Ligand SMILES: *Cc1c(COP(=O)(O)O)cnc(C)c1O
């Protein structure tokens with residue numbers, strides 16, 4: 538494949554062929570896809586992309602897949618101007634990149650999985666698997682069903698019921714591991730060494746992670762081919778944050794945008810914030826933590842890409858901020874009440890962090906700010922119990938309607 542040169546170790550720079558491998562044999566650093574940007578510069582254009590499918594596959598020239606095989610509808614989600622939320626926060630040019638309506642499983646994971654499983658099919662695997670905090674399992678199960686792959690998803694046993702059903706409906710084998718995500722991930726790394734399965738976020742990880750770049754590509758195109766001034770995104774493993782940054786850099790490298798790149802701000806739940814804590818303490822290494830937060834989809838205590846995500850905020854001029862569980866609920870409600878978007882706990886975290894950053898004055902009022910909403914609220918409904926208005930119950934009579942409802946109208 539001409540556009541992909543191979544894989545390269547992020548630490549020592551050693552090069553490898555584009556195979557289903559993910560760590561450097563010499564230094565155990567993570568491997569990353571390397572492209573021939575000179576070639577890509579000569580083959581891509583805004584016009585060609587605009588004529589492409591209304592999915593993330595319009596950017597196939599910048600993805601490590603020859604021919605999409607599965608997940609043909611993922612991506613190209615709405616970028617909405619957030620007038621109401623912007624007014625509350627004092628931001629005139631606030632936009633929401635709304636992956637809560639991504640297809641087919643309502644989170645940004647459909648991007649990474651469509652790329653990972655297209656690659657897995659290209660490699661000839663017959664079984665897909667993943668270690669997941671919930672959304673990844675949903676997406677791997679759905680895409681495996683589409684592709685006719687056997688599927689095993691591994692999750693922490695304490696996940697939200699909605700997320701468990703959101704996998705089970707596609708009939709994969711769901712393995713609930715008695716432990717947190719970091720335990721699940723460690724187990725899966727051991728299994729991946731034993732079996733010839735496509736673990737999308739282990740041996741296929743270099744390809745999987747590239748799917749997140751499309752969140753930068755789409756935002757730039759939807760803004761009329763320019764980068765915003767700032768973006769705010771949540772972090773679990775930290776991969777998404779690093780790939781949003783890589784995506785904007787690539788667009789500039791191949792000549793699709795010019796000018797300044799955005800400042801990248803990272804959001805974590807206070808109960809699981811190893812990257813944000815490193816930032817606040819000025820460390821360039823991560824101290825693993827034990828997750829304790831309602832934001833389960835981003836509860837990774839030992840984030841694989843943590844140090845690279847830290848480096849992105851440093852390089853781009855951004856920062857890290859955290860939100861408590863209470864602030865996360867408030868964030869979910871604020872987005873719903875102002876913009877009519879129902880997001881899950883990861884989105885609540887991101888909105889809460891956006892609010893704190895805006896209140897601290899890190900954005901100028903006229904800056905173009907994009908907030909990434911990465912998941913759907915129908916998957917984490919149980920966290921809202923006790924936090925919403927009560928339903929008003931009435932008899933089916935006009936009198937009762939008057940007594941119980943109209944008397945309250947001011
Ligand atoms: C997985 C996930 C993230 C973060 O992903 P990383 O790339 O691991 O940092 C953010 N939001 C949601 C809803 C997710 O499911």
Ligand SMILES: [Zn+2]
Nearest residue numbers: 546549561564
């Ligand atoms: Zn290496």
